[in-house]
Amino acid sequence: MASRTPTPDGGNRERLPNLFEVLSRRTLAPVDLFSFYIYMRDVQRSVDYLDFWLDVSQHMSLCRHYVRELRRSVLISTPELEKGAGSKRSSQVLDNYTLDRTSSDQGPSGTPGGNGAEKKERMSQDQRLSAFLRDERDVKHSPHTSHGSRSEDNTPGSEQPPRASFMTGTGTGSPSPLNNSNTISPQHTVARADIRASAEKVLYTFLLPGAEREIILPQGILNEITSAIEKEGRDDPEIFDSAKDYVFQAMERDAFPGFLRAKALGNIVQPSMLLRLILGLVSLFAAFWTAFILIFLDKNRATRCWVIWPFTFGVYFLASHQYMLDPVIALAGYSEYTFMNYHAVKEPFVR
Template identity: 35%
Template sequence: MDDQRQQEDWASDRSNRLPSFTEVLSRRTRPPVDLFMFYLFLQREGAEDILDFWLDVQQHENLCRAYFKDVRKSGRTIKEDWPQYWDYARRRGSIYGTVVGLNPDGMHTKRSTASTGELLSEQDKRNLAATDEKAAGRSTSPRLTPGISEHTHIASTSPNNDRPTTPFSLSGRTPTLFNLKRASRAPTVIPRSSAITRQDLIASAERIYFRYLSPAGNTVNSQENHEIYLPPSLRIHSFPLSSSAEPKSQSEMAIMAQIPDMFHAQKEYCFRAMEQDAFPRFLRAKAFGNLTPISALVRLILGLVILWIGLATAFSLVFLDVQPKSKRFFLFIPFTFAVLFLVSHQYELDPILVFLGQSETTPFRTLRIKEPYVNKLLLGRAIWVSVLVAAFVTALTLIFWAVPGHRL
């Protein structure tokens, strides 16, 4: 009951505004500006791996939270169960500070940009304002223990000219209108049929590293590698642990203590990249239009073909001086379809679909518009497009009706 009331409060709060990126990631929005539609939008651009990475790291962090909660429920403290992590969290800070029982007044606790459970407060958002500056200038990821070889460090000074320069500069693949489906798995699902162990945490981190952060040439199965762009200060060049062997040496235990927070800085960077680059374009596409690029292109082609047919018919009626002259009024039929398709392409909005409450997900497949403010915006634009179409059709029809006939 409380959840339903909270959902209603969120919906009423968005009655006069577009949703934020945090709300979309938290699955609190409805079509056509929900997480599913955002994923399809990124997939058309060939950049869905960034969102997959964010979701997988979110699940990894949720798994770590569940582990810490299980430990506390068992009656043991984190300090007793995992002293290396406790020491690391006290010195470096951790996003799990409140879960593991660290004193929030005595240390710096990292905060997450979003979670699947709750929205950030305004103070949290202000605390995260410096994330971009940190990511650009230095690493915010946990440092590996001194004594480990340099190639295991997150920061690297060795240039790699083969990498893209931004998360949305695609390496080795160019998004096209017809790139509808790629070989990409959904975010990793980790079943919980038994108590979570630290080896499970290592396995989760290992999967994320080899899927998203390991260079393609270092992965046995290239089909499972979807390397994403990260700035040099956030790159991780090796994963020194193995899920098949329990860490035994002091250096391995020290590295293992970093596993819960290992990808947090990279996750923050991807969040900011999506929020500042892809998300505004997604809102423009879905809150002010309801067509996919392929569907808009098909409308352009149909509109030009039908307009050519309509003009050919109109000139035939004029130069053959067909009587009665009132037959020319039937030209409004091809002109209506032609102008409707052309204007729909220009605005990437089909007013008929909007009036039916539909928005395209993939070419020629639709779902119902359920976000109230988006529905209001689309209705307003649909009315404007309809008026524009009516004006053009009326003008064309009257012009060809008024032209005197002259039989050649």
């Protein structure tokens, strides 16, 4: 999905993580994204919402990768001797899109992580990214894409994308990235058609009525996204902002508190809880039945003392079920993520 993975910062956090940190892969087991995915799948039965979030984040990452490659093609395909005012202008336009961060820095409503000026700067970068992709699409579909005057729009830092004449190699006959949506350059791995396909995949998989993994969103949001993709031909990541914000708030309100209770304050999953409930009730029944039998048979106290074991097991299993916490597993430093499968507790605050 992303070109790099953010470093978990659990060692510097003296609290439980929030949903944004989990989705950003900044947490460790048992409150990491993998555990949250399993919780959404097995407990909430609404993993499609999380998959939608991840697919939209992947779409954002794809857009950033495309713009990075487009910027690199400007620097590589234009020889140093031919770099006049026009080629400098095209480089300056793409230099405005500093896209070295990954999609996991992306917060709800397109609000990235960070504080103060950094937040505003990163949000501005995301908005410029979407604006650039929209403008580039308009340039591609404009009849003047290849015939524009070199003298127009020479303002440095303009939001208009560079013209095709500035992005075609000299004497190589290679197609311009702006004129060919399928082939950017032999070294490029992301084409504009890939971005379009990614946006359509999100729409047809999660949003349209009757989709394979349809999620429930307000009708206004669905109409807005459908119109933007199918009628306006947009594929920039900004079109999914409202849906992404809605899904984030839904997961934060309905699923994440239960996830923290189950994984940060407990260490067993629901099948194990059910098994412990059954074993606890059976143990207590066996303990009482044995105790009464030994009393009626007038057994000595040394023999009756053995009844303490089924009572102990019964209380242990019922308490584990009630609090979703197995003390023995906790002391060993492990947590159960699927039935009878365990991983070590690595998040310092949880441990």
